[in-house]
Amino acid sequence: MPEGRRVTARRHGEVAIFQLRGALDHEAAAEVIEQIKRTFPAGRGRIVLDLSDVTFVRSSGIGGVVQISFDHELRVVGAVGDVKKTFELAEADRILCFVDDIDQALASFEMSG
Amino acid sequence: MTGSDELRDLSIHSGFQNWIELFAPSHERVIVQLEDLLDRVAVRGGIEDSGKLKMAVREIIANAIEWGNRKDESRKIKVSYCLFRDRLVFKIEDEGEGFKPDEVFDPSTDPFGGVLERLDAGKRFGGYGMVMVRNIMDEVLYNDRGNVVLLTKYLDE
Numbered sequence A: 001m002p003e004g005r006r007v008t009a010r011r012h013g014e015v016a017i018f019q020l021r022g023a024l025d026h027e028a029a030a031e032v033i034e035q036i037k038r039t040f041p042a043g044r045g046r047i048v049l050d051l052s053d054v055t056f057v058r059s060s061g062i063g064g065v066v067q068i069s070f071d072h073e074l075r076v077v078g079a080v081g082d083v084k085k086t087f088e089l090a091e092a093d094r095i096l097c098f099v100d101d102i103d104q105a106l107a108s109f110e111m112s113g
Numbered sequence B: 001m002t003g004s005d006e007l008r009d010l011s012i013h014s015g016f017q018n019w020i021e022l023f024a025p026s027h028e029r030v031i032v033q034l035e036d037l038l039d040r041v042a043v044r045g046g047i048e049d050s051g052k053l054k055m056a057v058r059e060i061i062a063n064a065i066e067w068g069n070r071k072d073e074s075r076k077i078k079v080s081y082c083l084f085r086d087r088l089v090f091k092i093e094d095e096g097e098g099f100k101p102d103e104v105f106d107p108s109t110d111p112f113g114g115v116l117e118r119l120d121a122g123k124r125f126g127g128y129g130m131v132m133v134r135n136i137m138d139e140v141l142y143n144d145r146g147n148v149v150l151l152t153k154y155l156d157e
Helices: A026-039 A059-071 A081-089 A102-111 B029-044 B050-068 B111-120 B129-136
Strands: A007-012 A015-024 A046-057 A073-077 B011-016 B019-025 B076-083 B087-093 B139-142 B148-154
Touching (some): A007 A026, A015 A026, A026 A059, A046 A059, A046 A081, A046 A102, A059 A073, A059 B129, A073 A102, A081 B129, B019 B029, B029 B050, B050 B076, B050 B087, B050 B129, B129 B139
Parallel strands (some): A015 A046
Antiparallel strands (some): A007 A015, B019 B076, B087 B148
8 A cells, every 4th residue: 555545445347445554533434435436426336445454443433334334335354353343342343244355355246246 | 742742731630640630622632642641540440451441431532522512622621530449430521512322323223224314414424432432331321411421440359
């Protein structure tokens, strides 16, 4: 990920992969949501959110991720340790789809047709 | 940054080791300034995992600043902490109008309903802070007005 950027995006076919760095807070989530709107202006898309470089999660960031999963088909990857624990404390892990890595996320989209 | 710089926004009214009371302006930078204090509080309380404790207190302070005092720096937040033999108690107070915690949508019961409710109310996404706090602390109590919250964590014997 280029220095200084909190969010980077790339495409893998019809799937958009967003990678975050540093804090997942309201601002970071809002930035991802804006980029998603530009990527999928017509509506629902397939999205992978890579949190492997996230070091800290605020509740507002979790709210943003839940909103993304409300509007789109979402897989969350790279959430380990305290990052995953924060989602569990917020009980958001019950409704979000966590997978181990990007390959698994892409495979799960293929399996769902 | 020196130690005094780190605490420059905080007005400490009681500085006993087991009883601290301070005032701070309604700005998110004070959350960072309180981190070190919370670490020391956790050590004194014998709490090994200070991360979760800090998370809970941070959420309540952030709510007091954003939703209570509406980020008006002329309004203060008051943060108190008492260490008892068997428990740690935090009291966080803002100067806002307060709210009714029972009337706030609980996203843990209906997450997507919470998304819709916040969109309809014109609020930014969120709503998970209180769920986290309730899962970390043993007791969360609000006063009638809803601008003062008591957080209690019982200590292991």
